[in-house]
Amino acid sequence: MSYKQIKWMILLIPTLTVGLWEYIRHQFLMPYLSMDAGNWLTPVIVYLVSVTLLSRLFRMLEGARAALEQERASKTALEARDQLARELHDGISQSLFLLSVKTDKAGRSLAGTSHEQDIREIQKTVHEVNTYVRQSIAQLRYVPSPAADPEAMALQAQVESIVSDTVPDAHMDWNLTEVVFSAKEQVELLACIREALLNVRKHAQATKVEVQAEGNASHWSIHIRDNGIGIQGDPLLLKDRYGLRITKERAEQMGWEFQLDSTAGKTQITIGKELS
Numbered sequence: 001m002s003y004k005q006i007k008w009m010i011l012l013i014p015t016l017t018v019g020l021w022e023y024i025r026h027q028f029l030m031p032y033l034s035m036d037a038g039n040w041l042t043p044v045i046v047y048l049v050s051v052t053l054l055s056r057l058f059r060m061l062e063g064a065r066a067a068l069e070q071e072r073a074s075k076t077a078l079e080a081r082d083q084l085a086r087e088l089h090d091g092i093s094q095s096l097f098l099l100s101v102k103t104d105k106a107g108r109s110l111a112g113t114s115h116e117q118d119i120r121e122i123q124k125t126v127h128e129v130n131t132y133v134r135q136s137i138a139q140l141r142y143v144p145s146p147a148a149d150p151e152a153m154a155l156q157a158q159v160e161s162i163v164s165d166t167v168p169d170a171h172m173d174w175n176l177t178e179v180v181f182s183a184k185e186q187v188e189l190l191a192c193i194r195e196a197l198l199n200v201r202k203h204a205q206a207t208k209v210e211v212q213a214e215g216n217a218s219h220w221s222i223h224i225r226d227n228g229i230g231i232q233g234d235p236l237l238l239k240d241r242y243g244l245r246i247t248k249e250r251a252e253q254m255g256w257e258f259q260l261d262s263t264a265g266k267t268q269i270t271i272g273k274e275l276s
Contacts, residue, residue: 003064010057017049018042074183085137093137096130131198132243155186159193163211166197170209178216188254189222189271195247196224196269204228204267221272231262247271 001009025038033041103126107119156174163170181189193211200209206228213222244260251258251271259270 001060003061003068006057006061006064010054010061013049013053013057014046017046021045077183088133088137093130093133096126096133100126100130155181155189158186158190159211159213162190162194162197166194166201167209170197170211172211174211174213176213176215176220176222179220180217185254188250192247192250192271193222193224195243196271199243199269200224200226200228200267203231206267215272219272219274221270221275224269226267227265228267230264230267231260244269 021042025033025041029038100123103119103123107116107123110116110119156177159174160172163172197209197211200206204226206226208227210223210225212225213220215221247269248258248260256271256273257275259268259275261268261270
């Protein structure tokens with residue numbers, strides 16, 4: 001039943017109830033029911049109808065109104081996200097592209113000089129920053145599904161898309177269909193998974209990559225494993241590996257746990273809730 005239909009029902013039911021009662025009372029009950037008794041019964045009948053039918057309609061009206069307000073708020077938030085994505089694309093992303101063109105030109109002109117290595121470091125930094133900006137644009141433009149079960153399916157589809165774009169040969173085992181994530185949680189979780197897979201592609205030199213998700217609403221975990229060369233030292237302290245630090249901060253801000261275990265031949269990043 002639509003919002004407009006509920007309002008009309010609330011307006012018409014008391015009127016029709018009183019009209020029907022008065023008709024029955026005067027046509028059929030006058031020999032058996034006094035005028036005073038009929039006058040007393042009228043408000044009682046209206047009260048009973050209000051308690052039974054109208055109270056239910058009011059709850060339906062409140063639910064429909066809350067759904068409309070939530071939809072309006074979600075639409076406003078998505079419009080703001082889309083606007084921010086356009087500003088990032090038209091401003092920072094294009095500026096980084098222009099900067100990359102200039103650094104390429106400078107690299108060719110300084111080839112064979114003492115500044116060649118410095119230019120290569122600048123090119124690498126510009127390329128990485130441009131990659132993160134494009135990831136942010138993609139995450140801002142991601143539109144989560146509003147329903148509960150479709151949310152889980154949409155999240156799985158998004159993860160599959162990320163895996164296909166970053167490490168196409170990775171094996172995926174997704175068993176989180178019973179866990180419902182909010183829109184913000186989905187965006188942050190996708191960002192963490194994307195960064196972990198990009199880290200594998202850029203640094204791990206792995207031949208086998210796995211993405212495994214399991215658990216339920218009370219405790220769940222997502223593992224990204226590879227059989228690469230591993231990470232020397234503490235990656236969260238390395239100057240050129242700020243992506244993992246950002247991932248750890250994202251997880252902690254959402255109240256999740258972040259674990260990183262790395263040895264030669266096996267590296268695992270785990271993000272979850274109430275990890276054992």
